[in-house]
Amino acid sequence: MPDLSVEFAGLRLRSPLIAASAGITGNTERLKRAQDHGVGSVVMKTVFQEPLMANSPTPRFAIIQRKAGTNRSTTLYSYEQGYEYGIEAYCEEIRKAKRSLDIPIIASVGGLDDETWTKWGRMVEEAGADAIELNLSCPHGAIVLHQTNRIAEVIDHNVRLMKRTVRIPVIAKMTPQMSDPSVVARIIEEAGADAATMFSRFPGLDIDVEAERPVLHGGTAGHGGPWAIHYALYWINLTHPHLSIPISGCGGVINGEDVVKYILAGATTVQTAMAIYMQGYEVIDRLNKELAAWMDRHGHVTLADFRGSLHGRVKTMAEVDRRKVVRARIDQEKCTGCGICERVCIYFATGHEGKRYEIGEKCDGCGLCPQLCPQDCITMVTR
Numbered sequence: 001m002p003d004l005s006v007e008f009a010g011l012r013l014r015s016p017l018i019a020a021s022a023g024i025t026g027n028t029e030r031l032k033r034a035q036d037h038g039v040g041s042v043v044m045k046t047v048f049q050e051p052l053m054a055n056s057p058t059p060r061f062a063i064i065q066r067k068a069g070t071n072r073s074t075t076l077y078s079y080e081q082g083y084e085y086g087i088e089a090y091c092e093e094i095r096k097a098k099r100s101l102d103i104p105i106i107a108s109v110g111g112l113d114d115e116t117w118t119k120w121g122r123m124v125e126e127a128g129a130d131a132i133e134l135n136l137s138c139p140h141g142a143i144v145l146h147q148t149n150r151i152a153e154v155i156d157h158n159v160r161l162m163k164r165t166v167r168i169p170v171i172a173k174m175t176p177q178m179s180d181p182s183v184v185a186r187i188i189e190e191a192g193a194d195a196a197t198m199f200s201r202f203p204g205l206d207i208d209v210e211a212e213r214p215v216l217h218g219g220t221a222g223h224g225g226p227w228a229i230h231y232a233l234y235w236i237n238l239t240h241p242h243l244s245i246p247i248s249g250c251g252g253v254i255n256g257e258d259v260v261k262y263i264l265a266g267a268t269t270v271q272t273a274m275a276i277y278m279q280g281y282e283v284i285d286r287l288n289k290e291l292a293a294w295m296d297r298h299g300h301v302t303l304a305d306f307r308g309s310l311h312g313r314v315k316t317m318a319e320v321d322r323r324k325v326v327r328a329r330i331d332q333e334k335c336t337g338c339g340i341c342e343r344v345c346i347y348f349a350t351g352h353e354g355k356r357y358e359i360g361e362k363c364d365g366c367g368l369c370p371q372l373c374p375q376d377c378i379t380m381v382t383r
């Protein structure tokens, strides 16, 4: 059995999987459930200074499925606000959780002014939190809604402030809503943070076209989905080689392969909220199992064996081989003559006689039609 344990921001975790801050980590019962299913740590639901952020409307979730032919994409669109009962109750919840959990507990705080950031930082530390994640990233919060143009400055200020205030590790959670996350991650490091979480979710909007109004509660919302992982992998891969503090990868995890991808790109831990919301806490067992099975298959004993190993394997613009070496070919035995390959080919390389389809010399080798063929009868072959 490979060793899944990891050192993260001064904390020793039995698994790199962390239940991300959300309703799924909203009280001790839920934190315990996450622990029982194998997370290495939990980030508690954020307690916000903004009074409006303490109350969530009902309902507050929409699972948006968009279909294009046989392809579909899933978005978890939601308007869940912060911890409901205020900072005193939050600290009581930390004390309670510390009594019933063995894994490190990370508090999550979202302040608006220095006084509250420092007061609440001290309070969660005194209550026993093992670390604090600064929520500077909420898609409903004032920072993302009104201050993204000065996000680097806001993050720098608040990380420095919190580092002067508490002795427990400080983790800065980043919004994906910025132009160059690698620059901001370096600012986070220079400000003294012990880790950076990349990322929270994007602000978003969906519209009911019949009612001509926003869906759900009638406002904007946070949105994410399995598709969000590509954005996070891109930036973690770029950032990791230049950062000495660990990165917690977050966004779009649905299976063990996704966890592997985050670690290959350079993440030390991997956070998930959506997978738990949509598949239950049991999904954590599966993610750990799939990660371990992949490590076994690849002969990796520890996470450090492959962390960040993608670095150097991502080709630059200049390195990409642009020769046209392959083209598509149809297996006539399997083809049912549905005609999708002809409809989608922008090179007009596909023609047919009756139900017999063929791809001709004009094929540019783009590789799209094999993936759209419902019969799986097109392959790419050497020219």
Ligand SMILES: Cc1cc2nc3c(=O)[nH]c(=O)nc-3n(C[C@H](O)[C@H](O)[C@H](O)COP(=O)(O)O)c2cc1C
Pocket (backbone or CB within 6 Å): 020, 021, 022, 023, 045, 046, 076, 078, 079, 080, 081, 082, 083, 108, 135, 138, 173, 199, 200, 201, 224, 225, 228, 250, 251, 252, 253, 271, 272, 273, 274, 275, 277
């Ligand atoms: C319903 C919901 C509530 C969330 N609440 C919080 C929160 O209170 N604080 C926070 O830092 N992030 C919050 N998040 C963001 C998650 O912690 C996580 O960063 C994000 O969902 C991306 O991970 P995922 O794709 O695994 O969901 C929330 C996400 C969801 C879906």
